[in-house]
Amino acid sequence: MTKTKAFAPAKINLCLHVTGQRADGYHLLDSLVAFAEVGDHLTLTRSEVMQLQVTGPMAQGVPTDGRNLCWKAAKAFGQPAAITLDKHLPAAAGIGGGSSDAAAVLRGMSDLYGTPFGGEALTLGADVPVCMAARAARMEGIGEVLTPLALPRLPAVLVNPRVEVSTPDVFRALASKTNPALEPLPADGADVIAWLRDQRNDLQPPAVALQPVIGDVLQALSACEGTFLARMSGSGATCFAIMASDEAAARAATALGQKHPNWWIAATALS
Numbered sequence: 001m002t003k004t005k006a007f008a009p010a011k012i013n014l015c016l017h018v019t020g021q022r023a024d025g026y027h028l029l030d031s032l033v034a035f036a037e038v039g040d041h042l043t044l045t046r047s048e049v050m051q052l053q054v055t056g057p058m059a060q061g062v063p064t065d066g067r068n069l070c071w072k073a074a075k076a077f078g079q080p081a082a083i084t085l086d087k088h089l090p091a092a093a094g095i096g097g098g099s100s101d102a103a104a105v106l107r108g109m110s111d112l113y114g115t116p117f118g119g120e121a122l123t124l125g126a127d128v129p130v131c132m133a134a135r136a137a138r139m140e141g142i143g144e145v146l147t148p149l150a151l152p153r154l155p156a157v158l159v160n161p162r163v164e165v166s167t168p169d170v171f172r173a174l175a176s177k178t179n180p181a182l183e184p185l186p187a188d189g190a191d192v193i194a195w196l197r198d199q200r201n202d203l204q205p206p207a208v209a210l211q212p213v214i215g216d217v218l219q220a221l222s223a224c225e226g227t228f229l230a231r232m233s234g235s236g237a238t239c240f241a242i243m244a245s246d247e248a249a250a251r252a253a254t255a256l257g258q259k260h261p262n263w264w265i266a267a268t269a270l271s
């Protein structure tokens with residue numbers, strides 16, 4: 001194969017409990033991770049030298065050199081490629097943009113060269129292992145312990161107030177590093193949303209303290225008609241709302257966009 005395409009969906013932490021801290025400073029997590037239908041689109045072509053072009057509505061400010069996680073992923077794979085990254089997700093946003101891109105590059109490179117990735121996805125970032133399969137999973141350890149699980153399709157709205165949040169800064173601002181793990185996961189057919197309401201994102205309070213506009217986003221999402229649950233994803237600033245239907249998600253996205261024209265808003269579904 002000389003050319004292939006790969007999709008890098010947004011990663012959403014439906015809940016994220018910080019349960020401890022390792023001696024090297026990394027935090028132990030217990031998180032239910034889902035993936036959205038919105039994401040970045042990549043094209044990979046066999047090439048003698050490494051090339052990266054970033055296009056699309058969210059391309060501004062994204063590095064096009066060795067700092068880009070796509071580049072790092074290709075390097076880790078051990079082969080060059082010409083990559084076009086059509087960027088639709090905001091960067092430094094808690095929805096794993098760079099991590100999902102890196103995982104998509106590893107999948108694409110496997111297609112191109114017909115060999116599996118022989119390295120450790122975790123070395124590219126804590127969120128990269130879960131993004132490899134890009135399917136709902138419970139994520140533990142620092143991101144490397146994964147248990148796949150089936151989630152119903154959840155209509156949702158994603159909102160980013162266009163402020164970047166640094167993941168290390170949010171972890172540093174966390175008051176308690178040792179918090180209770182997730183409650184026993186809901187059985188098949190149980191009410192996942194009711195269960196989610198009883199879980200938390202432990203990074204939400206420190207992120208709101210660093211960027212109070214995240215609190216405004218959560219309030220705006222909670223106030224929409226048809227919102228079942230509003231919460232921040234990852235280390236922020238993107239927040240999600242699980243909605244009653246695709247129509248409710250579309251209506252909420254339109255109403256929020258009229259009121260906040262500079263927010264990044266996507267009506268989508270999580271699974």
Ligand SMILES: C[C@](O)(CO)[C@H](O)COP(=O)(O)OP(=O)(O)OC[C@H]1O[C@@H](n2ccc(N)nc2=O)[C@H](O)[C@@H]1O
Pocket residue numbers: 013016025026027028029031094096099124125126127128141142143167168171234235
């Ligand atoms: C917050 C999450 O998005 C939740 O899914 C991830 O844990 C972060 O994943 P990521 O952005 O891929 O993280 P990395 O690039 O590996 O790490 C960025 C920084 O976040 C902090 N970090 C990250 C993951 C983790 N389990 N504990 C941490 O303390 C560390 O300070 C690290 O230097």
Ligand SMILES: Nc1ncnc2c1ncn2[C@@H]1O[C@H](COP(=O)(O)OP(=O)(O)OP(=O)(O)O)[C@@H](O)[C@H]1O
Pocket residue numbers: 061062063067068069070090091092093094095096097098099101102127165167234235236
């Ligand atoms: N492919 C990429 N897309 C976006 N940003 C990238 C990429 N590669 C490197 N970066 C750099 O990495 C930084 C973090 O962006 P990224 O989208 O990975 O966010 P994140 O908030 O760390 O995601 P998460 O915490 O959910 O894993 C950006 O500020 C950007 O400069």
